Amino acid sequence: MKRLHSLRIAVTALALLSAALGSAQSLRIDGVRLIDPTASASSGSTTIHIANGWIVDPAESAEDESILDGSGLFLLPGLAEMHAHVPPFEDGQRVDDVLRLFLAHGVTTIRGMLGEPGHLVLRQQLASGERIGPRMITSGPSLNGSSAPNAGAARRLVLAQAEAGYDFLKLHPGLVPGNFAAIDRTADALGIRYGGHVSIGVGLDRALAAAQATIDHLDGYVEALVPDTHPARQGTPGLFGFKLGDAIEFERIEALAERTAAAGVWNVPTQVLLENLAAADLETLAQAPALRFVDAATQAAWVERVSQMRAGTDPAALQRFIDARRRLILALHRAGAGLLAGADAPQIFNVPGDSLHRELALYVDAGLTPTEALATATGNVARFLGQPGQGCLAPGCVADLVLLEADPRQDIANLTRIRGVIRAGRWFNRSELDRMLDDIAARTASKGPD
Numbered sequence: 001m002k003r004l005h006s007l008r009i010a011v012t013a014l015a016l017l018s019a020a021l022g023s024a025q026s027l028r029i030d031g032v033r034l035i036d037p038t039a040s041a042s043s044g045s046t047t048i049h050i051a052n053g054w055i056v057d058p059a060e061s062a063e064d065e066s067i068l069d070g071s072g073l074f075l076l077p078g079l080a081e082m083h084a085h086v087p088p089f090e091d092g093q094r095v096d097d098v099l100r101l102f103l104a105h106g107v108t109t110i111r112g113m114l115g116e117p118g119h120l121v122l123r124q125q126l127a128s129g130e131r132i133g134p135r136m137i138t139s140g141p142s143l144n145g146s147s148a149p150n151a152g153a154a155r156r157l158v159l160a161q162a163e164a165g166y167d168f169l170k171l172h173p174g175l176v177p178g179n180f181a182a183i184d185r186t187a188d189a190l191g192i193r194y195g196g197h198v199s200i201g202v203g204l205d206r207a208l209a210a211a212q213a214t215i216d217h218l219d220g221y222v223e224a225l226v227p228d229t230h231p232a233r234q235g236t237p238g239l240f241g242f243k244l245g246d247a248i249e250f251e252r253i254e255a256l257a258e259r260t261a262a263a264g265v266w267n268v269p270t271q272v273l274l275e276n277l278a279a280a281d282l283e284t285l286a287q288a289p290a291l292r293f294v295d296a297a298t299q300a301a302w303v304e305r306v307s308q309m310r311a312g313t314d315p316a317a318l319q320r321f322i323d324a325r326r327r328l329i330l331a332l333h334r335a336g337a338g339l340l341a342g343a344d345a346p347q348i349f350n351v352p353g354d355s356l357h358r359e360l361a362l363y364v365d366a367g368l369t370p371t372e373a374l375a376t377a378t379g380n381v382a383r384f385l386g387q388p389g390q391g392c393l394a395p396g397c398v399a400d401l402v403l404l405e406a407d408p409r410q411d412i413a414n415l416t417r418i419r420g421v422i423r424a425g426r427w428f429n430r431s432e433l434d435r436m437l438d439d440i441a442a443r444t445a446s447k448g449p450d
Contacts, residue, residue, distance in 0.1 A: 025065075027049075027065055027066050027427055028048070028050070028067050029403070030047050030068070033073070034048065037077075037409075038378065038383075049061035053425035054425065055397045060395075077392060077393060077400065078134075079107045081342060082268050082340040083342030084110040093443070098352050102352045103353075107356060109134050110137070133423075139169060141170075144172035145176070145199070154179045175201060196215075200223075208265055218269050224256055225324060226244050245320040248321070257334070260337040266340055267338070273350055275362065277306055290354035292445075329367075361413065373412060374415075402418060402420075403422070404419060418430070
């Protein structure tokens with residue numbers, strides 16, 4: 001069984017959190033209702049105490065704690081975006097804007113899927129409180145057909161990234177079976193997990209057999225839903241099987257989900273990205289309020305990319321592709337295969353934070369209850385990482401929290417009604433979050449059209 005070096009990560013995370021105590025606050029929230037998606041439970045009106053970055057028992061609370069009236073409000077564990085992209089470290093303002101967009105939308109953990117040496121520094125800055133934003137888990141640069149062209153190069157990369165202190169390895173396309181096997185064996189030997197894409201040359205069967213930690217984008221699944229003998233398999237499948245909609249056999253979904261559960265492989269669907277690309281109304285996407293944080297040139301490039309991808313493809317086949325992915329998400333959940341929320345932001349029409357809210361709404365559209373969808377961004381993440389002190393609301397849990405004005409279990413859209421965010425014990429009220437967002441919007445507007 002693949003095991004993340006969770007002890008090292010947990011110890012490091014707790015040590016870094018302790019270093020951030022200067023920015024943490026002693027806080028008491030009165031009259032709030034607690035929502036635990038993992039336990040499918042909520043409390044009545046209660047009081048919660050926060051000190052030194054942790055939720056604590058009343059006896060451990062500080063005498064000088066600030067008091068917040070939580071009457072009529074709902075407290076949820078902070079959300080995790082498990083397929084995030086962080087700009088290069090040297091692009092300091094852009095890094096800060098992305099991090100603050102995540103935080104202002106209630107995202108208190110991000111999993112960076114394309115890391116670099118500077119992101120190790122950034123991870124430390126976020127943990128110490130030197131920089132504002134979510135806690136960060138990061139891969140190194142990706143292992144792919146170019147960076148790992150042979151087994152020897154693959155082994156060297158795995159060793160170098162494990163020794164550098166990256167949290168996991170990111171796989172990109174282009175790997176062949178022998179090089180994938182070298183990555184798998186070396187990663188196992190060093191106790192570091194890997195996740196990301198499933199290369200066409202590797203295929204879903206090998207990824208499941210190797211117990212790849214996460215498969216992102218449901219990569220490889222659509223191909224597996226099309227018989228090898230089908231003529232469509234002789235051509236190029238397109239991005240994540242984009243061109244295979246007409247050939248999908250829906251009756252294969254349940255067995256594939258059960259095989260995934262048996263393999264212990266988790267999935268990060270990034271469904272919102274694929275719906276943006278394949279089926280969402282472009283005009284509606286372009287009018288989304290969150291696009292005030294995206295400059296006009298980038299928006300135009302996104303429209304062009306979507307238009308190019310859809311060109312020459314039957315809209316009905318694209319909708320069938322989306323329907324199959326939604327059915328697969330539900331089948332994976334029902335089979336007990338782990339789901340982790342991830343939107344792939346910033347990316348095509350995916351604004352950090354806002355797109356995670358949309359991702360969770362799509363899980364509900366696929367058939368999960370709002371509570372089940374919320375668990376993919378909270379308790380499931382803690383379980384995947386082996387960090388039971390995260391994604392929870394009891395004394396002894398890290399104080400990464402979101403305070404909401406309405407119950408998201410009644411309507412997942414209530415997740416957008418954020419009164420404030422607590423990150424490692426530091427309280428960010430609505431006014432402070434709005435100032436962050438307005439500053440980002442103003443910088444975006446100042447760029448003007450190309």
